[in-house]
Amino acid sequence: MFCASNKMALRTGACVLRLNSLRNAARLLSTHTRPEVAQNNNGKYADFPGAKAPYVTEMKFLNEASYDPIPIYRVMDNNGAVFDxxxxxxxxxxxxxxxxxxxxxxxxxxxxxxxxxxxxxxxxxxxxxxxxxxxxxxxxxxxxxxxxxxxxxxxxxxxxxxxxxxxxxxxxxxxxxxxxxxxxxxxxxxxxxxxxxxxxxxxxxxxxxxxxxxxxxxxxxxxxxxxxxxxxxxxxxxxxxxxxxxxxxxxxxxxxxxxxxxxxxxxxxxxxxxxxxxxxxxxxxxxxxxxxxxxxxxxxxxxxxxxxxxxxxxxxxxxxxxxxxxxxxxxxxxxxxxxxxxxxxxxxxxxxxxxxxxxxxxxxxxxxxxxxxxxxxxxxxxxxxxxxxxxxxxKKLPHWKEMLEDVYYEMPSRIQKQMKQMEEHLKKYPDKYPLDKYQTE
Ligand SMILES: Cc1ncc(C[n+]2csc(CCOP(=O)(O)OP(=O)(O)O)c2C)c(N)n1
Ligand SMILES: [Mg+2]
Structure with missing residues (x-):
């Protein structure tokens, strides 16, 4: 069902890209064995550290049109009937x-x-x-x-x-x-x-x-x-x-x-x-x-x-x-x-x-x-x-203190200070906040 490379595709029987890969492999092999290619390169496969591939003497770009679209594997049709x-x-x-x-x-x-x-x-x-x-x-x-x-x-x-x-x-x-x-x-x-x-x-x-x-x-x-x-x-x-x-x-x-x-x-x-x-x-x-x-x-x-x-x-x-x-x-x-x-x-x-x-x-x-x-x-x-x-x-919302907790393993003094300020602020203006919606402990 998979495909990693042409080599792998040839090895694995059920590759979805098999047809495509086989076609590409065939193209490569035919290029590789063409007499003029073999002559130009003494029949050798290039052996760069970054790529092992045949030499060619004709310059060609590859693009998305060089490959068939990758097929889409499915098991059943729109009526729930299995194909195979x-x-x-x-x-x-x-x-x-x-x-x-x-x-x-x-x-x-x-x-x-x-x-x-x-x-x-x-x-x-x-x-x-x-x-x-x-x-x-x-x-x-x-x-x-x-x-x-x-x-x-x-x-x-x-x-x-x-x-x-x-x-x-x-x-x-x-x-x-x-x-x-x-x-x-x-x-x-x-x-x-x-x-x-x-x-x-x-x-x-x-x-x-x-x-x-x-x-x-x-x-x-x-x-x-x-x-x-x-x-x-x-x-x-x-x-x-x-x-x-x-x-x-x-x-x-x-x-x-x-x-x-x-x-x-x-x-x-x-x-x-x-x-x-x-x-x-x-x-x-x-x-x-x-x-x-x-x-x-x-x-x-x-x-x-x-x-x-x-x-x-x-x-x-x-x-x-x-x-x-x-x-x-x-x-x-x-x-x-x-x-x-x-x-x-x-x-x-x-x-x-x-x-x-x-x-x-x-x-x-x-x-x-x-x-x-x-x-x-x-x-x-x-x-x-x-x-x-x-x-x-x-259900109550989490205690407001939760917004300052759990960030640091030990709460830094500046955050402790903010928490204290918030506490005093809420004591002073309790009617300005919907505190009944929050957990209190
Ligand atoms: C780094 C980053 N950039 C932009 C966004 C804003 N954003 C949230 S979802 C989304 C679209 C993601 O689309 P896709 O990955 O196709 O997932 P889908 O929503 O289609 O399931 C974008 C651009 C983000 N959350 N993070
Ligand atoms: Mg999407």
Whole structure:
């Protein structure tokens, strides 16, 4: 399924780039053996420290048109029917249902929390519509001990791993039960217990960190874990992305670099974000095993991540996955995407390409799910969020002192001074602050 180089492609039977690579290899071989080339170079292959390649005597530039587009791997069609049963992953029924129910739970959570921001109950929110299949396919294929570095649009991975809706909602409301104590914007989840590294806002900073973590894992004796790092098509333009790719390749790290290519980075479409064949084309260029998949097909995601995990750990090598998808919702609650894309475009992706619909048909075809169960779980999932939200709203906010604590191991005297000043200030003007909303001890 992967491709790192022509040599590797020839070695690995199931490489998605195989045809392309074989064609390129054939071109190279034919150039190499052409009599005039052999004569000009005494038949020798160049042996520079930086490149081993045939000499040619005709100057030609390579560009994106020199290669065929990288194909997109998928397992099932839009009606949930598998194309080739040999490619159908062997997933037990409990896991399939957990995957599906998580997608429904996520979309219900998105709906209600998005509306709650509109009603002024929380400050900000980001939906995951259209990318639910990426989350559950990935989470199901990983071991729960694998480290996941998320960008911010991967809440389904958190739910799948067992973080409760209550925990996620508490984070969005920034109440005293939020482990981040209200210091982060909503949707910046994290869970040490579930090996989910806390999300940070600056794009791509998680990428070199994830590679470093994978390097640390590899150095542990008998390592059987990998790291997986999510990043968007926009984040891929950051310098950190290139550093991460190159460190991952040269330091031989067991990491899955997972690009969610959803077509947009806020209002910037991919047509303005990059030239060349997406993000996947960067993998082979850097010596990274790469596969491009249909991110709206949860089975394709599962299969790709499962194989990538096995490959990464066994060989101590990185894998790049580019999952093609579409950001169905607005970028965030601070965005109105109809200003830069048409309703028709959005509808196309909502109807036929919905990962939830495809997967629902797949499990219905298998006879393990039906319309009645669907209706009842959708209602239950909705009720869970509504109830949780009402409770979260009533919970006290963290004590105001929390804003000054936890930064330093020992609080410096200047911060102690500020805290004392604040204390006196609040004693003097208690009626000017909604102190009843905050914890008092
Ligand atoms: C370093 C940095 N620059 C800019 C931003 C502002 N910003 C937040 S999200 C975003 C778009 C990212 O798009 P993409 O990586 O494709 O992820 P998506 O939102 O599509 O899931 C931008 C530009 C930021 N958070 N950090
Ligand atoms: Mg994007």
């Amino acid at each position: 049963i040999r490619e159908e992953p062997n997933i037990d029924n409990d896991t399939l249902l957990h995957m599906y129910k998580t997608m429904i739970q996520l979309s219900q959570m998105d709906k209600i929390l998005y509306e709650s921001q509109r009603q002024g109950r929380i400050s900000f929110y980001m939906t995951n519509y259209g990318e639910e299949g990426i989350h559950v396919g990935t989470a199901a294929a990983l071991d729960p001990r694998d480290l996941v570095f998320a960008q911010y649009r991967e809440a389904g991975v958190f739910l799948y791993r067992g973080i409760t809706v209550t925990e996620l909602v508490n984070q969005c409301y920034g109440n005293h039960e939020d482990p981040g104590k209200g210091r982060q914007m909503p949707v910046h989840y994290g869970s040490k217990q579930h090996n989910l590294v806390t999300i940070s806002s600056p794009l791509a900073t998680q990428m070199p960190q994830a590679v470093g973590a994978a390097y640390a894992l590899k150095r542990q004796p008998d390592n059987d874990r990998c790291a997986l790092c999510f990043f968007g098509d926009g984040a891929a333009s950051e310098g950190d992305a290139f550093s991460a790719f190159n460190f991952a390749a040269t330091l031989d790290c067991p990491i899955i670099l997972f690009c969610r290519n959803n077509g947009y980075a806020i209002s910037t479409p991919t047509s303005e974000q990059y030239r060349g064949d997406g993000i996947a084309s960067r993998g082979p260029a850097l010596g990274i095993h790469t596969v491009r998949i249909d991110g709206t097909d949860p089975l394709a995601v599962y299969k790709a991540v499962k194989d990538s995990r096995e490959f990464a750990i066994k060989n101590n090598k990185p894998v790049l996955i580019e999952a093609m998808s579409y950001r169905v919702g607005h970028h965030s609650t601070s965005d109105d995407s109809t200003a830069y894309r048409s309703i028709e475009e959005i509808q196309k992706w909502t109807k036929d390409e919905s990962p939830i619909q495809k997967f629902k048909m797949y499990i219905e075809n298998k006879g393990i799910w039906d319309a009645e169960q669907d209706k009842s779980w959708t209602k239950e999932a909705r009720d869970i969020v509504v109830k949780t939200m009402q409770e979260a709203e009533k």
